[in-house]
Amino acid sequence: MIILFVLIGGGLFLAFLRLILGAKAADRAVALDTTTLITTVFLVLVAFLQGRSMLLDVALVYSVLSFLGVLAVARYIDGGLR
Amino acid sequence: MSAEYLFYWSMAATGLGLVLIGLWGVLTRKHILRIALAFTLADTGVNLILVWSGFLPNRAAPIIDSSVTTVVDPLPQALVLTSIVIGVAVAALFVVVGVLASRKSGSADIRHMKELRW
């Protein structure tokens, strides 16, 4: 269990570094996508540890809607949000 | 310094820090949309503190089934649920007014918005 937490935390931290330091807006958008993916995994792990399957709904909402923000950033860079 | 103590107080410290950072941003930033972003940050911090005020460690989420006996306080969660949705509508209003003000004065910098001086 500790190994899982360390792996998830390390991945989240690396993506977070790219989010803060990222040279361009596109780098930050990709880093945001990565962090939401890793966070979804962590939410599933929390639902497993607490033993309540209804907490999986939160992970479902995350995975359904997290790409919308990245899509909006892409459309903005493209010039579609004016 | 038990783990429970750290778990409980780290939530409050995060919310408090977000409120203070948002307040600092509102006071010192120049760009009108940056001020709106700082406002949103403070909003998130206030919501965190409100939910934290009904939270007890070692209890379950307030959805009763056969395996759960003690749950956390549902009342602050119900208030925050509506507060988040209202917060995004107010942020939309803020953005619209900011865009109109920057159109009128020709710049998004609040130092150039002469009409807003008092």
Added chain:
Amino acid sequence: MNMSLFAAASIGTGIMMIVAAVAALIVKKLISAIIIVGFVSLSASLLFLLMDAPDVAITEASIGAAISTVIFLWGRGKIGGEQ
């Protein structure tokens, strides 16, 4: 055991949120600030789940991930110009 792991997770998430909030206010370009505020909102949803509030976590995830980011990006696109 679980409690200490959750404490480590909440402390790490809190530190990342604070650093990201400061970075959102001092970073140069506004679009980067909007992306970073989206990350702060998503991390807040993770903290809401750790505080046993799944309803609030769902609301914050859907609002913060999609709607709030798009509203700010739209406003940024309508202002145009510098910064």
Added chain:
Amino acid sequence: MIRTIVGLAIVLVLAAILITVVDDYTVPSALSGVGELYTQTGVEDTGSVNLVTAVVVAYRGLDTLGEVVVLFSASTAVVLILTLIPIGANPTPPSSIVAFTAGILPGAIILFGIYIITHGHLSPGGGFPGGAVVASAFLLVMLGSNTIPDKSKFLSSIESLAGLTFGLLGFWGMFTLGQFLNNLVIPAGSPGRIISAGIIPLISLAIGAKVASELSGIFSSYRKAGGEE
């Protein structure tokens, strides 16, 4: 520069005050006041398994009505401002990948949002999060197209119908049981089933429709202002 220093000083003083206020608290071990009452008797009183939905819709239903009015006035202000003063620009059309995805996914997202709304008394969810999810489906439609939406009257009629339904359901409880927004005007049923908890699912549907139509109205007015000129 002087503004930065003054702002930092104000924030530091406020932080010191707040830290001295919360300094001597310890981790509590029991709930207090009305929260304890809700957790003890919530399921028998309302028939809803999810206590948050019970508080939002049944115990504090009048507060929720007021908050829906606040949301209504905020979104009406946005729509009114953008109708009176259009802000012109021409967005570029989306690429074919985005257009194709935005044609397929919104149906599934709307279905998921309806699931969240109607299961609000059984699992995490309810009117507010489900309405936000449905509104993000409409947002995806607008991100993936370049046309101007033309159904605003339809949206506002849905909005007024949902608000009217909320009020009328409240008055139903007032005339039969003598209490505004009492949810037991139809029997509670057995907690944990989808048809239970009185009229909580109906009020959740009304709240969800209202939130979704108001947020969609905000997006549609943003896009409409973008299309002119």
